[in-house]
Structure formats: C-alpha cells, structure tokens
Amino acid sequence: xxxxxxxxxxxxxxxxxxxxxxxxxxxxxxxxxxxxxxxxxxxxxxxxxxxxxxxxxxxxxxxxxxxxxxxxxxxxxxxxxxxxxxxxxxxxxxxxxxxxxxxxxxxxxxxxxxxxxxxx
Amino acid sequence: xxxxxxxxxxxxxxxxxxxxxxxxxxxxxxxxxxxxxxxxxxxxxxxxxxxxxxxxxxxxxxxxxxxxxxxxxxxxxxxxxxxxxxxxxxxxxxxxxxxxxxxxxxxxxx
Numbered sequence: 001x002x003x004x005x006x007x008x009x010x011x012x013x014x015x016x017x018x019x020x021x022x023x024x025x026x027x028x029x030x031x032x033x034x035x036x037x038x039x040x041x042x043x044x045x046x047x048x049x050x051x052x053x054x055x056x057x058x059x060x061x062x063x064x065x066x067x068x069x070x071x072x073x074x075x076x077x078x079x080x081x082x083x084x085x086x087x088x089x090x091x092x093x094x095x096x097x098x099x100x101x102x103x104x105x106x107x108x109x110x111x112x113x114x115x116x117x118x119x120x
Numbered sequence: 121x122x123x124x125x126x127x128x129x130x131x132x133x134x135x136x137x138x139x140x141x142x143x144x145x146x147x148x149x150x151x152x153x154x155x156x157x158x159x160x161x162x163x164x165x166x167x168x169x170x171x172x173x174x175x176x177x178x179x180x181x182x183x184x185x186x187x188x189x190x191x192x193x194x195x196x197x198x199x200x201x202x203x204x205x206x207x208x209x210x211x212x213x214x215x216x217x218x219x220x221x222x223x224x225x226x227x228x229x230x
Contacts (some may be wrong), residue, residue: 036219038165045122046157046165046208048219061218095164104212105155105219106170113164 002026004096004111012090012118018083022096022111023076030054030074034099036107037070037081039092047092051099052079091118123148124209124222131228136199140225142192142209148220152212154192156185159206159224168207169194196227204229 008020022035029035037049050060052070060068069082083090093113100106125143132138142154156169167176169185172192184195192209209222 038221045206045224046159046210046221048210048221051219059217059219062216100167100170103153103155103170105153105210106167106176107155107157107165108167108170108176110164110166 002098002109004098004109006094006096006111006114008094008114008116010115010117012086012116013120014087014118015085018081018086018090018116018118020081020094020096020114020116022079022081024078024098028074029072029077029079032101035070035072035079036097036099038095038097038107040095040113041089041092044092049081049094086118088118090116092116122223123213123216123220124211126207126209126222126225128223129226129228131230132199133230134199134201137195137197138199138227139196140194140207140209140227142194142222144190144192144211144220146190147215148190148211148213149187149192150190151214154185154187155210156183156192156194157208157210158203159208161205165208199229201229203227 005023034053036051067084072079095113096111097107098109100108153171157165159165172187173185
C-alpha cells in the first residue's frame with residue numbers, strides 16, 4: 001500500500017530555512033496524483049500550506065506564498081517543502097499527504113507527521 | 121481566523137446522532153466540493169468525506185456529509201466513544217486559489 005514518510009530537522013533556528021522531505025513508497029509519485037503539505041501548530045487547527053504536481057506546478061497558501069517553495073523529484077519518488085525566514089510561529093507538526101485524483105481537497109493518504117520547533 | 125467557521129465543540133451521548141456545521145462563503149463552499157477529516161488524538165487526520173457526501177472505502181455509513189449553499193454538515197449516527205476526535209471541514213477557495221480548513225470541532229461522546 002502507498003505510504004508517506006516525512007523527514008527533516010526537528011529544530012530550526014529563527015530566520016533560517018526549514019526543509020522537509022516526503023518519501024512516497026508503494027507507488028510511483030508520478031501516477032496522476034498531486035501532493036500537499038499541511039501543518040498544525042500545537043493545540044491549533046490544520047493549515048494548508050500548498051500543493052505540488054509532478055509537472056512542477058504549484059499552489060500556495062497566500063499567507064505563506066512569499067516564503068514557501070514546494071518541489072518534486074520523481075526520480076527519487078519524493079517531494080519537498082522549503083520555508084524561508086522561519087519564526088517561532090512556524091513551529092508545528094508538518095504533514096505531507098496525497099491529493100485524491102478525483103477531488104481537490106481529498107487528502108486520502110497522510111504521513112505520520114514530523115514535529116518542527118523553531119528556536120534559538 | 122479561519123475562512124470556514126465550525127463550532128469549537130459538540131457533544132452527545134453514545135448511540136445518539138450529532139451534526140457538525142461548516143459555514144463558508146460563495147468562493148469556497150459555495151463553489152467547490154467539501155471534504156471532512158477526523159483527527160484522533162495524537163494521530164494524523166483521516167479523510168472521512170469528500171465531494172460533499174462521498175465516503176472513501178472503509179468509512180462506515182454512520183458518517184455522512186451534505187452541502188447546501190455556502191454551508192456543509194457532517195453527521196454521525198450511532199455515536200461511539202471511539203468517535204471522540206477533532207473534525208475538520210476543508211474546501212478550495214477559488215478567490216484565494218488555495219485550500220482552506222475550518223477551525224475544527226472537538227466531539228465529545230459523553
């Protein structure tokens with residue numbers, strides 16, 4: 001079955017860049033789906049970060065658009081999140097997920113999430 | 121402040137029915153399909169409903185969704201203690217060209 005696994009540093013200093021990887025296993029990343037990142041600050045709700053297609057096309061949350069870049073490496077079956085100039089407000093659990101082929105906001109497979117803390 | 125508005129909490133007794141509302145506006149719920157997610161404590165969210173009322177494989181028919189105008193509703197019948205979780209609505213916002221979530225609703229099964 002398809003599985004997603006996030007990885008990346010658990011601690012990032014303020015003003016630095018947060019970089020996360022989502023590894024897709026059990027199927028090709030280039031099989032007609034798009035891929036998304038969502039985050040959740042402690043005790044808070046879900047926040048959609050953005051979506052990336054294997055073509056490289058992207059959509060971003062307007063509140064993060066100036067700082068975020070999503071990308072895909074089909075040869076490695078991975079997709080990526082880069083968030084620049086982080087602050088403590090970017091501390092959260094970051095999830096990667098697969099976007100259903102039939103609906104824009106149907107995230108049918110999720111990673112377990114990775115906790116990122118922004119602190120000096 | 122979320123684009124989609126959900127009640128912070130709802131509660132009901134085991135075996136009862138509960139409904140969770142999600143209120144939006146024309147460019148989001150009014151123009152696009154709604155999805156619902158269940159997040160059990162300490163776990164990743166799980167897709168419950170997509171395209172307003174469709175259930176993914178494996179989701180029991182105790183869970184149902186509906187949409188009318190700029191609002192959507194998730195209904196759960198035959199409540200079980202295992203249904204205690206946070207529930208989120210989500211949709212695309214055509215004016216933002218972005219996905220949006222509701223603020224979440226905590227369900228307590230008394």
